Amino acid sequence: xxxxxxxELILSNINKREFLKISGVLLFGLGSGALLEVLSPGEAxxxxxxxxxxxxxxxxxxGMVIDLKIVNEKIIARCIKQCHQIHNVPDIPDKKREIKWxxxxxxxxxxxxxxxxxxxxxxxxxxxxxxxxxxxxxEPPCVRVCPTKATFKRPDGIVMMDMHRCIGCRFCMAAxxxxxxxxNWMDPKPYINDKNMEYPAREKGVVEKCDFCVERIDKGxxxxxxxxxxxxxxxGDLNNPESEVVKLLRTRYTIRRKPELxxxxxxxxxx
Amino acid sequence: MYxxxxxxxxxxxxxxxxxxxxxxxxxxxxxxxxxxxTTKAKDARFCVLSKKEMRLEHPSLLNEWRNKAVRKGERIYxxxxxxxxxxxxxxNTCMNCHSNKSKFCDKCHTYTGVTGGTSPYxxxxxxxxxxx
Numbered sequence: 195x196x197x198x199x200x201x202e203l204i205l206s207n208i209n210k211r212e213f214l215k216i217s218g219v220l221l222f223g224l225g226s227g228a229l230l231e232v233l234s235p236g237e238a239x240x241x242x243x244x245x246x247x248x249x250x251x252x253x254x255x256x257g258m259v260i261d262l263k264i265v266n267e268k269i270i271a272r273c274i275k276q277c278h279q280i281h282n283v284p285d286i287p288d289k290k291r292e293i294k295w296x297x298x299x300x301x302x303x304x305x306x307x308x309x310x311x312x313x314x315x316x317x318x319x320x321x322x323x324x325x326x327x328x329x330x331x332x333e334p335p336c337v338r339v340c341p342t343k344a345t346f347k348r349p350d351g352i353v354m355m356d357m358h359r360c361i362g363c364r365f366c367m368a369a370x371x372x373x374x375x376x377x378n379w380m381d382p383k384p385y386i387n388d389k390n391m392e393y394p395a396r397e398k399g400v401v402e403k404c405d406f407c408v409e410r411i412d413k414g415x416x417x418x419x420x421x422x423x424x425x426x427x428x429x430g431d432l433n434n435p436e437s438e439v440v441k442l443l444r445t446r447y448t449i450r451r452k453p454e455l456x457x458x459x460x461x462x463x464x465x
Numbered sequence: 466m467y468x469x470x471x472x473x474x475x476x477x478x479x480x481x482x483x484x485x486x487x488x489x490x491x492x493x494x495x496x497x498x499x500x501x502x503t504t505k506a507k508d509a510r511f512c513v514l515s516k517k518e519m520r521l522e523h524p525s526l527l528n529e530w531r532n533k534a535v536r537k538g539e540r541i542y543x544x545x546x547x548x549x550x551x552x553x554x555x556x557n558t559c560m561n562c563h564s565n566k567s568k569f570c571d572k573c574h575t576y577t578g579v580t581g582g583t584s585p586y587x588x589x590x591x592x593x594x595x596x597x
Contacts, residue, residue, distance in 0.1 A: 243542075245550075246541070348538065391592055391594070392554075392556060395591075413540075
C-alpha cells in the first residue's frame, strides 16, 4: 500500500466532528510552545540589567574648591604621587612627552592676567606653586571638537575620557585653553613604576587627563587627591546651595582660570 | 587545437597547485584548543552567564560592559543567569577568576587567529594578571 492511499483511507474514515477535534488538538499543540515561553518564570526574568552602584556619590554638577592659604608644595607633591599611582600615569623624564593629570604651577603663570592684582593683599601669592588639573568646564571646548565623542560630559558635570574611542587626533589638546591634556607619544607601560592592577593603563596614541576619579565616585569614594590634600581640596556639588563647597565659596573671595573665555571652569581657587 | 600538451599540462599544474592545501592536510588532525580553568574558576562553577552564552557572546558582552561602565556610569551587572550583582571590570572581575590568560583566553584566540595587536586590543591598555 502506498502512503498516498493510506492517507486517503484515514481521512475518508473520519467524520466532520472527529476532524474538527483532531485539528483543534493539533492547533493547541502548535501554540503551546509559544505559550510556555511566555508563561515560564525563567524567561520572564530574562531582562539583563545594568545598574549604578547604590553607594555612588551623586551631584548635579561636581566641582572643586582649592584653598590657596592651606595648600603648599608638599601637599601638591603628595596629590600628584597619589593620583598618578592610582591611575597608572607613567613617569616619563622627557618634558616634551611627559604625561600628567595634576601638577603644580606658579600662581603668576596660572593667572597671568591676575598676578599683580593680589600682590597688595598677599605679596607671596605670585611665586606660590598652586595645583592645576582639568577644570571640568561647564562648556568644555574639548568635548565640542572631539570627532569621535571619546571625550564627553557626564550628566553630573564630569568631563570624561572614553579611551576605547580616542583616535589620538589631539583636537581636544588644541581646544583646551588650560593645557590639561597629555598625549601618549609612546607606549606608557614601561614607564609605570608601581602598577595598580585594579586600573587600566593607556596605549600609544591616546590623550588622557584628570577625570575627577569617576571610578572612585561611582563607588562612593572621594577623588584621590582630595583624600591626601590635608583639607585644602574640597570636592562637592556646586549646584546645591546646601553643599559644603557652596558654603565655602560664600565665605571667601575666589577666582577661576580664564573665565573670560566662557568655558565656565569648575575649579575655584580661594585667595 | 594548438598546443594541446602545453594547455592541458598547464591546467593540470594549476589544479594541483590550488588544491595543494586540501590534499596536503588529508589525514592530519588538528588539535582543538582546550582552555584551562583556574581552581578559582572551577570552584565558582559558573560565570556571569551560562557556559554556552559565554562562549558565544563574551565579545558582545564585554563591549556592552565597557559602554555601560564608561559612558553611563552603570558599573554593576545584574545577571539573569546567576541572579547576582557583578562589578563591571575586565581586570577586577573577569581576570579575578580567569587569572591564567595564556592558558584560558589565548588558547582559543591563538587557534582561531583572533589575536595580536589588531583584534582584540584589550591588552594594549588593560593590564593582564601576572602569571606564575
